[in-house]
Amino acid sequence: xxxxxxxxxxxxxxxxxxxxxxxxxxxxxxxxxxxxxxxxxxxxxxxxxxxxxxxxxxxxxxxxxxxxxxxxxxxxxxxxxxxxxxxxxxxxxxxxxxxxxxxxxxx
Numbered sequence: 001x002x003x004x005x006x007x008x009x010x011x012x013x014x015x016x017x018x019x020x021x022x023x024x025x026x027x028x029x030x031x032x033x034x035x036x037x038x039x040x041x042x043x044x045x046x047x048x049x050x051x052x053x054x055x056x057x058x059x060x061x062x063x064x065x066x067x068x069x070x071x072x073x074x075x076x077x078x079x080x081x082x083x084x085x086x087x088x089x090x091x092x093x094x095x096x097x098x099x100x101x102x103x104x105x106x107x
Contacts, residue, residue: 033083
């Protein structure tokens with residue numbers, strides 16, 4: 001049941017919603033799993049963290065092809081990973097969300 005709830009959070013993932021969804025999820029997981037880094041890097045400011053990720057994604061977005069299935073997989077795996085798994089082996093799907101000139105880019 002929990003898996004269905006987690007997966008259901010990202011039923012609508014597209015080029016417009018992904019940057020904010022990814023930034024929010026990544027910054028929240030960073031605050032949860034690596035609080036010291038989050039506080040030092042962003043002065044514990046969630047908005048600064050999210051702005052950085054959204055800006056980076058939007059830079060890619062204009063020149064690359066977006067894959068909504070990979071985006072959904074990325075978000076679901078970031079959300080469901082343990083802190084240890086997340087920071088030791090970041091979900092590979094996140095590196096395949098955008099394809100630019102035959103190359104995959106992660107964040």
